Every structure is written in C-alpha cells, then in structure tokens.
Amino acid sequence: MSRLFGTDGVRGLANAELTVELAVALAGAAAEVLTRASHDPRGRRHPVAVVGRDPRASGEMLEAAICAGLTAAGVNALRVGVLPTPAVAYLTSAYDAALGVMISASHNPMPDNGIKIFGPGGQKLDDATEDQIAAVVRAGSSLPRPTGSAVGRITDATDALPRYLNHLNSAVPQSLAGLTVVVDCAHGAASEAAPAAYRAAGASVLPIHNSPDGLNINEGCGSTHLSVLQEAVTAHGADLGIAHDGDADRCLAVDSRGNAIDGDAIMAILALAMRDAGELAHKTLVATVMSNLGLHLAMKDAGIGLRTTAVGDRYVLEELRAGGFSLGGEQSGHIVLPQFGTTGDGLLTALKLMARMAETGKSLHDLAAVMTVLPQVLVNVSVSDKTAVAGDTAVLAAIAEAERQLGETGRVLLRASGTEQLVRVMVEAASAEQAQQLAEGLARTVSAV
Numbered sequence: 137m138s139r140l141f142g143t144d145g146v147r148g149l150a151n152a153e154l155t156v157e158l159a160v161a162l163a164g165a166a167a168e169v170l171t172r173a174s175h176d177p178r179g180r181r182h183p184v185a186v187v188g189r190d191p192r193a194s195g196e197m198l199e200a201a202i203c204a205g206l207t208a209a210g211v212n213a214l215r216v217g218v219l220p221t222p223a224v225a226y227l228t229s230a231y232d233a234a235l236g237v238m239i240s241a242s243h244n245p246m247p248d249n250g251i252k253i254f255g256p257g258g259q260k261l262d263d264a265t266e267d268q269i270a271a272v273v274r275a276g277s278s279l280p281r282p283t284g285s286a287v288g289r290i291t292d293a294t295d296a297l298p299r300y301l302n303h304l305n306s307a308v309p310q311s312l313a314g315l316t317v318v319v320d321c322a323h324g325a326a327s328e329a330a331p332a333a334y335r336a337a338g339a340s341v342l343p344i345h346n347s348p349d350g351l352n353i354n355e356g357c358g359s360t361h362l363s364v365l366q367e368a369v370t371a372h373g374a375d376l377g378i379a380h381d382g383d384a385d386r387c388l389a390v391d392s393r394g395n396a397i398d399g400d401a402i403m404a405i406l407a408l409a410m411r412d413a414g415e416l417a418h419k420t421l422v423a424t425v426m427s428n429l430g431l432h433l434a435m436k437d438a439g440i441g442l443r444t445t446a447v448g449d450r451y452v453l454e455e456l457r458a459g460g461f462s463l464g465g466e467q468s469g470h471i472v473l474p475q476f477g478t479t480g481d482g483l484l485t486a487l488k489l490m491a492r493m494a495e496t497g498k499s500l501h502d503l504a505a506v507m508t509v510l511p512q513v514l515v516n517v518s519v520s521d522k523t524a525v526a527g528d529t530a531v532l533a534a535i536a537e538a539e540r541q542l543g544e545t546g547r548v549l550l551r552a553s554g555t556e557q558l559v560r561v562m563v564e565a566a567s568a569e570q571a572q573q574l575a576e577g578l579a580r581t582v583s584a585v
Contacts, residue, residue: 140270141261143448147241147250150194154249156201163205163237164279165272166253169265170235171211182212182288186231188224188296189217189239190325190383193350194249198239202251206237207288209279216296218348220325220384222481223300225258229478230299240325240383243360246353258478260450297329304333304484307476310491312339317490318377318390320365321346322358326384326483333483334378339490344368354381359388359469366394375493376500378486385449386469387482389489391500399469400431402489404507406471407440409492410463415475416440422455422464424448429547429564434507447551449480510546511568513575515561517582522552525559525585534581538563538574546571548578 140146146162148154163185171183185206189195195218203213211234216227221238228236236254244250253269255261261269272279282288317339321327327346334341344364345357357364359379369377369390377390389397403421410416420441423431427444435442443459445451449470456464456474465471470480477484493500525531531550538548546565553560561578565571 139267140273141266143450144242145238145250145252147244147248149247150198150249154198154251156197158273159198159201159251160205160208161273162251162269163202164209165269166235166237167206167209167211168272168279169268170255171209182210183234184212184214184231186224186228186233186236187213187215187239188219188221188227188237190353191218191323191327191348191350192241192246192249192353192382194247195239196350198249198251202237202239203290207290208281209288210282210286211288213288213290214293215290216293218325218328219296219300220329220481220483221252222385222477222479222484223296223329225254225479226300226303226477227293227296228254228256228258230303231293238383242383242385243354243358243381246351246355254478260453260479297332300329301333301336303476304487305336307484308337308487308491310337310494312337312487312490312494315376315490315494316340316342316372316374317486318342318344318365318368318372318374319346319486320344320357320359320377320379322354322380322382323348323352324354324358324380324382324384326380330378330380330384330483330486333487334490337487337490342368342372342374358382359386362388362390362396366390366396370394376490380482381469384482385480386466386471387486388469389486389500391504393501395501397500397504399465399467399471400428400509401504401507402469402471402485403427403463403465404431404434405492405503406485406488407435407463408438408506409488409495411438411440415462417460417462420459420461422452422459422461424452424466425549425551426562427467428509428512430507430509438506453479510564510566511571512562512564513568513571515575515579516553517559517561517579519557519559519582519585521585522557522559525550525552525582528585531578531581531585534578538578541570541574548574550578550582
C-alpha cells in the first residue's frame with residue numbers, strides 16, 4: 137500500500153482524490169496523534185490547531201472539513217485565513233498551538249490541493265509521525281468522540297498577518313530604501329503579505345498577479361512562469377524581481393537585466409553574506425543532490441563546506457537540525473534559515489536577498505556572478521523495475537565511464553522517482569553538447585535494464 141503522505145503532505149485532485157471525507161479523517165487523526173499528551177477528555181483544556189490556506193477555491197471547502205475534523209476530536213481550530221505556508225508554521229509556534237494545518241498544493245495547478253501538517257513549534261513531521269497519522273486514518277471511525285463542552289470550537293485570528301509581518305521585519309533590520317522590486321504573487325497566498333512585507337522594509341514595490349479569485353492561482357504566473365516577471369522588471373527599470381509560488385514557501389529572482397536567478401544562486405549569495413557576518417554555522421551550506429555543480433565549485437572557492445541531501449526540503453531540514461547548520465535549500469527556491477523559521481520562507485528569502493543588495497550596494501547580477509552555472513541535462517527514463525537499475529553492472533560501468541570523461545568538470549546523478557517507474561538521469565558538464573551526449577548514452581543503457 138502506498139504512503140498517504142508524499143514528500144510535502146497529502147496532495148491530489150480536490151474533491152476527487154483529496155476529498156472532504158479524507159480531510160475530516162486526516163484532521164481527526166492528526167489531532168489524535170499530536171495532542172495525546174495535552175488533551176483533557178473532560179474538555180476543560182482544549183488543544184489548539186492553527187488552520188491556514190492559499191486562495192484556491194477548493195481551500196474553502198477543505199478548510200471547513202479540516203475544522204470539522206479538529207473540533208470533532210476536541211481541538212479548537214484557530215483560522216488564520218489566506219496566508220503563506222511559512223506564516224502558518226510560524227504562527228503555530230507563536231500561538232503555542234499543538235499543531236498547524238496548511239491547505240495548499242503549492243505550485244500545482246488550481247484543481248489540485250493539499251494538506252500540510254505541522255507539529256508543535258511549527259516543525260514538519262517526520263516519517264514515523266506521518267505513518268502514525270496515516271494508520272489512524274486507515275483505522276476508520278474508531279476515534280473517541282467528545283461530547284458537550286469537550287467538543288472543540290472554531291475562532292478566527294485577528295492579528296495573524298501583522299504577527300507574521302513583525303516576525304519578518306525583526307529578521308531583516310536592514311533598510312531596503314532605494315530598491316525597486318517587482319513581485320509576482322502568483323495570485324496566491326503571497327498576494328497581500330509579500331507587497332506589505334517589502335514595503336515595510338523600505339522597498340518600492342510593484343506587485344503583479346496579486347488579485348486571487350480562487351481560480352487563477354499559478355495560472356501562467358509565479359515561480360514556474362518567469363517570463364512575465366522578466367518583462368516587467370526590464371520595462372519598469374526595477375532593481376530586481378521576486379517570483380513566489382502559490383503558497384509562498386519559495387522564491388526565485390530576476391536581476392535588472394531580466395536574467396533568472398535560481399535557488400542555487402540565491403543560496404550562494406546568502407551563504408557569502410552569512411559567512412561575512414559570522415552567521416554561517418560551521419561555515420557550511422546544505423543543499424540537495426540536484427543543486428548545480430557550479431554551486432559546489434563556488435562554495436569551495438569561498439571556503440564554505442557543502443552538505444548534500446535527497447531531494448525535498450524536509451531532508452534539507454533534517455540535515456540542518458542534525459548538524460546545527462544555519463542555511464540550506466533547493467535549486468527550486470526553497471530556502472531555509474532555521475534561526476527564523478522551520479520551513480522554507482519565500483518572503484524571508486527575498487528580504488535577505490534584497491538586504492544583501494542594500495548592504496553591499498551591488499546589483500543582483502553582480503552578486504549572482506559568484507556562481508557559474510554548468511550546463512545540466514535531465515532525462516527521464518521509463519523502466520520496468522527502478523530498483524534494479526542501481527545495481528546493474530552495465531549501468532555502473534556506463535556511469536564510471538561518463539565520470540572518467542568528465543573528471544572534475546562535471547558530474548553524473550541517477551535518481552529513482554519516488555512515485556513512478558522512472559529513473560532520472562542527470563549530467564552536468566563544461567559544455568551543453570557533452571552533457572547532452574553523455575546523458576543520452578546513459579539513458580539508453582538504463583532503458584535496456
């Protein structure tokens with residue numbers, strides 16, 4: 137049986153795969169697992185759960201279901217409305233809640249939705265806790281049913297956004313006066329919060345795609361569609377552009393020339409800034425195996441260590457905690473600063489990036505020049521048994537030959553998909569031609585397994 141939870145919560149087509157019934161059951165199960173120690177069966181003390189969402193239409197329906205499941209389990213639901221995922225994680229801690237729930241499918245198209253659950257302190261759940269919740273869901277309706285005063289209540293927070301904005305402001309005291317930024321809010325959860333945060337820090341802000349109607353989230357905009365932002369930055373003569381995804385837990389950037397600045401380049405810039413300020417713990421950055429070799433080389437030149445993890449910001453978080461590190465992230469723009477948050481925060485990342493520009497007086501283009509991106513080719517190969525590929529002698533020999541040809545000027549990565557019978561073949565090389573040639577050759581070898 138496949139896991140209920142994916143790499144970032146439970147996702148699916150809303151009202152088909154992610155149903156109201158599943159949302160109610162998931163909320164009740166999360167309440168059961170995460171509030172056992174604090175729950176009073178007589179209802180004299182109710183645990184609290186923070187509930188937030190992005191603006192997609194199905195979020196209204198799922199919010200109601202989540203609140204129903206929580207209150208039926210004796211937990212008070214504190215609705216914070218449409219806010220970024222990192223805001224919900226922060227508020228779970230700030231309100232001293234037992235858990236937090238964010239309803240969002242991030243960068244996925246509008247028909248999809250998802251449910252992310254945070255534990256006490258706004259921490260992401262580990263696999264074992266997720267599996268406990270999934271087991272309770274699958275057990276069905278055997279949960280205790282409180283009655284009378286033991287039933288939970290639903291209230292609306294009135295200070296959620298101001299609290300989150302104050303948190304961001306305290307994390308970035310550097311004034312951004314003199315900077316002009318175009319921010320693409322993806323018609324998502326950042327639509328109100330991001331322009332407000334950047335203006336509060338002193339920047340001149342030109343927001344685009346900040347009019348969510350429940351149906352237009354991520355539609356041709358945001359971090360997965362940079363072209364409109366690139367055009368807007370150059371047209372307005374702005375210093376930079378910031379693109380968020382639907383729930384604003386990540387951001388990508390655009391420099392004044394219209395060039396895209398991905399998560400690897402942002403991490404390189406922030407790592408140097410934190411090193412210079414004495415804030416880069418153990419002089420080490422944490423990234424995933426998909427980060428470009430150019431990031432590795434740039435960090436080596438800067439005297440900064442680089443730890444790599446499996447793909448997924450949850451694995452970056454685990455490594456950050458285990459090693460006591462202070463900066464990590466993904467090429468996709470999920471950047472984690474554990475001093476200020478328990479998950480990727482696109483708004484905090486953008487503020488830190490602009491603060492580095494203001495501090496140094498350098499353009500984003502010049503700051504990003506610390507890293508040279510090596511050509512990267514990714515080929516998805518359909519296979520009958522993805523588990524057999526890793527130990528296949530022909531595949532191992534092909535990898536060894538490719539690595540011999542690349543030497544220190546490139547690298548090879550084969551990674552099995554977590555959900556499909558696919559193996560992803562990635563090659564980086566000094567030239568696009570060499571990367572393409574080696575990737576295609578490896579793909580042929582893999583497909584023959």
